[in-house]
Amino acid sequence: MKQLRPAAMHVVAGFGDVWSALEHAYGDRRWLIVVDGNVLRHHQGMLRGLGRKRRKALVELRAGEAVKRLGAVELLAAAALDAGLDRGGLVVAVGGGTLCDLTGFFASMWMRGVEWVPVATTTLSIADSAIGGKTAVNWKGSKNLLGHFHDPVAVYGVEGALDTLPTRHYRAGLAEVVKSALIADRRLFERLEASADELRARSAADLLDLLAAAAAIKCAVVVQDPREQGIRAHLNFGHTVGHALESLHRPRLYHGEAVAAGMIAASSLSERLVGAPQGTTDRVAGLLERLGLLRVLSPVSFSTLWGVMTSDKKVAHGKLRVVLTPEIGTATVTALESRPALRQAVQEMQRRCAVGARENSR
Template sequence: MTATRIAVHGDSPYEVVIGPGVLDELPGLLGARVRTVAVVHNAGLPEIAGPVCKALEQAGYTVHALPVPDGEAAKEVGVLAGLWSDFARLGITRSDAVVGVGGGATTDLAGFAAASWLRGVKAVLVPTTLLGMVDAAVGGKTGINIPEGKNLVGAFHPPAGVLCELTTLTTMPREDYVSGLAEVIKAGFIADPKILELVEDDPQGAASPAGRHTRELVERAVRVKAEVVSADLRESGLREILNYGHTLAHAIEKAEEYRFRHGHAVAIGMVYAAELGRLTGRLPAEVVDRHRAVLTSVGLPTGYPAAAWPVLREGMRVDKKARGATLRFVVLDGLADPGRLEGPADDLLAAAYQAIAR
């Protein structure tokens, strides 16, 4: 089956290549100038990292596999510092490269390691999860977490390319796959309602990599993100719409010490943002109801404990979208019509939370 190529424009343009068998393109993305490749991979994915390393070795590169912890545990300062030490030990130069293989946390880490080593070396990302393919690996945002918040330390560092090998999705645990589906659904609400129709047409199939719409859902979600980041690489305006649902989501993740699935938090955060839109008279109630229906149909949560509100409200104070003391939310003025809500009153924030509390 022919690979799908989606261009991401900007100062450093690249392609997201989607399909089965796309790993064959990895050597071409690295080029002849690169000699040594550090393959930063999820420690739990030897069956995927192994073939990547073998393909690079057969292409003539010197390859060093560098395993990192699974999930958000990879995005810690200590893990990043360990990679820097590894790069120094291996003699990684500006003409060498980093390949990130794994979920969104691994590609975030690998990208930031590449961005910060010698002020920037080439990176190619091979996301192996749905979340990584449709969100984390596309757009050039890299980062790590600190105790005070998620992704507060990072850099913009566009990769030389992103390879979405769809066959890797079949290795994912169901709950992790469904978690990634939240970002796909988000793309439907902010830009491409056809995504919502595909999910509604076959919710059970949408929740599985074997579903009949899987490839189209991935491609549509990637196109949404590619179009947005092409127009706004550094999040100066338009790109903020990709953060729909993320203000509360990041507060939930922080409160849960990053043991809560990102997509589950985003699902809850989208319903919260929808309620903010409803309470301010910007979003019809039927669109809020559609949020709950679509998310629930694939097994994603739409509420969070009522008693958690004080902790979550405090957690939202430290948010990348805030400007000074002003808290900013992405909200919808209608389906596929995102806008911004700046400086909402505390009683409004609390009322919207009460609408999702359980």
């Protein structure tokens, strides 16, 4: 298959708009539609009706981090074989980040790659994870260890699906908007600070504008560096520690919550190592607390956390690479030389998460 330029996020009102566009472009092909069971429950008529149409097969999966496994890839392969999905077929993922990760990975493997379209239904997937063609499953306890770059032919976000998104999932997705602001757009960070209380309460009039701003940052970065040879690594801000926390606290800690904690550690490390202004960590932690993203972390020794981090794909030439922010709105990748500095940053993260979680519970 030819390499495609990364597709931009198109946010539409409802699923009908997505199907109209896809029918127009790909209506003569066989489709395999992979849908999150939670989304299916709330939008039964539209989705099941589509699955009953000629040349279209629907597979329901229970989404969540546990679905990102090789067994689920085999399940989709069996469904694709039953549906007669050939190399001209189309795979459509309807759900959040984990389901899109899995489905895109399957699409990259099936017959050495078939075209696919993510239809994002969560704040997380609209703002970040559905964009850019990174696909993966977890393996041997490590997150995204088996993966592939496989660009979708189009990317959609469904505004109507956000209305039925559970509040904790809704808030968790906002972490990736904060991340985008911290690495690339100081003004967006200030907008988030101004709207934090409304965002937490799900009453912000500019929610879609903020999600779109984050999505635009992601797309612009991916266009410059589609295969993560340079600037795309900035999108991993907060994810070095965050992925380790997620692996150790799964399923109690959501991805966005883990990244939020990781961003506190990364901000603290930025003050210690790359000259970020004093008080940066206060601002970052304060915003994350107001958005309801901080959770009490179960006690984990630093050596355990370090072991998980150093088994991650962010290690290069034997050194752990971390993304830091010299100031809000800029980012740099640093090979970590100071393990004690990271230990101190993790301790600060744990303290701030505990305090923030207590404040949120009042």
